[in-house]
Amino acid sequence: MKLLAQAAAFLALSGCTTVPATTALSSPQREALDAAAPGLLAANDVPSMAVGYIENGEVAWTAVYGERAPGEAAGEDTLYNIASLTKPLVAETILRLAGSGTLDLDTPLATQFVDRDLTDDPRAQKITLRHALSHRTGVPDNWRTRMEGGKLRLDWEPGTRAHYSGENYAMAARYAMMATQTRLDDLAGQQLFEPTGMSDTYFLPNEAWEGRVAMVRGADGSLRLPDNSPQGSAADNVHTTIGDYTRFVAAAMRGDGLTPALIEQRATIYDDQTAQACPEGLIPQDKCPRATGYGLGWMVYDSGENRFLVHNGKDWGERTIALFEPEKGFGVVIFTSGANGRQVIADVLRLLIDDELLITLVQAEADFEKSQP
Numbered sequence: 001m002k003l004l005a006q007a008a009a010f011l012a013l014s015g016c017t018t019v020p021a022t023t024a025l026s027s028p029q030r031e032a033l034d035a036a037a038p039g040l041l042a043a044n045d046v047p048s049m050a051v052g053y054i055e056n057g058e059v060a061w062t063a064v065y066g067e068r069a070p071g072e073a074a075g076e077d078t079l080y081n082i083a084s085l086t087k088p089l090v091a092e093t094i095l096r097l098a099g100s101g102t103l104d105l106d107t108p109l110a111t112q113f114v115d116r117d118l119t120d121d122p123r124a125q126k127i128t129l130r131h132a133l134s135h136r137t138g139v140p141d142n143w144r145t146r147m148e149g150g151k152l153r154l155d156w157e158p159g160t161r162a163h164y165s166g167e168n169y170a171m172a173a174r175y176a177m178m179a180t181q182t183r184l185d186d187l188a189g190q191q192l193f194e195p196t197g198m199s200d201t202y203f204l205p206n207e208a209w210e211g212r213v214a215m216v217r218g219a220d221g222s223l224r225l226p227d228n229s230p231q232g233s234a235a236d237n238v239h240t241t242i243g244d245y246t247r248f249v250a251a252a253m254r255g256d257g258l259t260p261a262l263i264e265q266r267a268t269i270y271d272d273q274t275a276q277a278c279p280e281g282l283i284p285q286d287k288c289p290r291a292t293g294y295g296l297g298w299m300v301y302d303s304g305e306n307r308f309l310v311h312n313g314k315d316w317g318e319r320t321i322a323l324f325e326p327e328k329g330f331g332v333v334i335f336t337s338g339a340n341g342r343q344v345i346a347d348v349l350r351l352l353i354d355d356e357l358l359i360t361l362v363q364a365e366a367d368f369e370k371s372q373p
Contacts, residue, residue: 046338052246083313091297166235173234216317
């Protein structure tokens with residue numbers, strides 16, 4: 001309530017009267033967010049945000065605040081570059097293919113291909129979809145372009161240690177496409193978008209984007225359209241609406257298209273990373289989770305009160321998050337269009353969920369980002 005009072009005071013002082021674009025029913029959380037959102041955006045120099053809320057495994061409401069472009073309000077049809085929230089889309093597509101028996105998570109990717117940079121490393125023969133979806137291939141950095149000589153390498157035996165990398169999802173998608181002889185966007189359409197009613201989600205630039213993409217503000221204060229991937233990416237740059245992605249998270253929470261065994265495996269922590277997520281000096285140790293680490297497509301965060309499946313997204317001017325608690329049937333999706341969006345996300349989560357430990361972690365991420373030059 002203190003945050004809400006501060007935001008309301010800021011709203012009064014700023015004279016902002018933004019009316020949110022919204023769907024579905026009112027609720028105490030929605031009312032609090034409606035009051036706070038304009039002030040949060042203004043205080044953090046974030047042009048817009050979109051929020052989806054899930055209750056009892058179904059979309060309860062979505063709302064959009066701020067401006068898509070200068071002088072133009074953002075709306076329910078505004079498209080956001082969701083950054084790394086692309087990865088759960090790819091993971092759920094592959095898991096559904098595994099659920100139908102089309103793919104096997106433990107078959108080596110080498111049955112279809114070995115990356116050109118890894119042909120001389122025998123460890124590459126052991127990498128599987130399960131390793132790739134849980135970031136345990138042995139790749140030590142996010143992209144090969146950041147590695148020595150711009151070449152992909154393995155630093156660990158596959159399956160022994162987790163390290164986040166977009167290259168893992170590039171591998172997983174390449175294998176799925178080769179094994180099924182189907183493009184990634186078509187696989188996602190068949191397995192995920194069509195069954196879930198996601199008619200406004202795009203891996204590739206599309207004429208439907210015209211005049212609809214949320215402009216983003218970088219850390220330098222400049223405003224521009226976000227990046228996209230002309231050839232498509234399994235790790236980044238999908239564009240979607242808040243309605244589509246919230247429907248996706250609700251379907252993922254329910255386990256649509258998955259077997260009970262896959263649902264359990266998706267929420268398994270394969271390499272506990274609590275120490276890395278909660279280093280001494282950054283987060284008070286009594287605010288640390290009971291356990292956290294990568295599952296299949298999602299980070300699993302066990303606070304003791306809740307066991308969330310979570311994923312963040314971050315690009316030049318985008319900050320996003322999606323999370324859900326399968327046992328309790330609630331979830332939240334937040335897209336923001338500014339480099340200071342992580343602070344907005346932390347403040348919105350304070351209004352929408354009751355989990356002090358998770359919010360402490362998100363706030364620590366926001367503080368860390370603000371401390372960087």
